Amino acid sequence: MGYLRRLIGAATDFLIPPKCLLCSASMEIGAPHAICIPCTDAFERFEPPWCPRCGTPFHSLTTLTHSPAHVCADCLESGHHYDMARAIGAYEDSLREAVHLFKFQGFTKLAREFAPHLAKLAAEEFGTGENARNVLVTHVPIDPARWRTRGFDQAMLLALMTAECLGVPHMDILERAKATRSQTGLSARERRRNMRGVFRVRAKVVRQQIEAATCILVDDVVTTGSTASACARELKKAGAEAVHLLTICRS
Ligand SMILES: [Zn+2]
Numbered sequence: 001m002g003y004l005r006r007l008i009g010a011a012t013d014f015l016i017p018p019k020c021l022l023c024s025a026s027m028e029i030g031a032p033h034a035i036c037i038p039c040t041d042a043f044e045r046f047e048p049p050w051c052p053r054c055g056t057p058f059h060s061l062t063t064l065t066h067s068p069a070h071v072c073a074d075c076l077e078s079g080h081h082y083d084m085a086r087a088i089g090a091y092e093d094s095l096r097e098a099v100h101l102f103k104f105q106g107f108t109k110l111a112r113e114f115a116p117h118l119a120k121l122a123a124e125e126f127g128t129g130e131n132a133r134n135v136l137v138t139h140v141p142i143d144p145a146r147w148r149t150r151g152f153d154q155a156m157l158l159a160l161m162t163a164e165c166l167g168v169p170h171m172d173i174l175e176r177a178k179a180t181r182s183q184t185g186l187s188a189r190e191r192r193r194n195m196r197g198v199f200r201v202r203a204k205v206v207r208q209q210i211e212a213a214t215c216i217l218v219d220d221v222v223t224t225g226s227t228a229s230a231c232a233r234e235l236k237k238a239g240a241e242a243v244h245l246l247t248i249c250r251s
């Protein structure tokens, strides 16, 4: 179904005005967007002040007044292996709807929609903009079983396009060494144990390219961060100097 819709969508874009995937408003023929500008502007984005590590907005400013480098309780407890994490916004409302269309209904062209926002966030927050050196983009690899049913790797698509926007290389570094059982209902410690040994660096990867690099690790949605943390651990073991997690949503 997703494939057919995509195919028909691509063919008709040149003949009749495409409609915004979220609000169905007509856009100009050949419009480069799949979502109209008012809908994009309406995404509920995270705004600072936020936790300097995970980017979750602070509800109270009191702690910040006393200590600007204050990290949230979650970061203090979790001990994730990535250095910083940033998401465009919460997994709610229209942003959630857009992620669903992208991930579950096969509207892969939405990757192009999200990528400039992800690149902007990375440049501003991780300092990986134009003049940054030794930066690369990679992604959390999809479960092979899920790849077979979905037909594409949403995190890889996002990573490829974000790298293009940033003007830095994308590297397909990690693979899953074993299947994981569902993380639902597991405690933080159980999740960490569940993720142990799940990821490894692909045999073909030239390790010198990772050494001392700043890696931007892309995924679509982050929930507890344990999956991304397991990836970051492997990237650091392979020599990465810093690993920053970049996602569309944080749920
Ligand atoms: Zn719209």
Ligand SMILES: [Zn+2]
Residues within 6 Å of the ligand: 051, 052, 053, 054, 055, 056, 071, 072, 073, 074, 075, 076
């Ligand atoms: Zn935090």
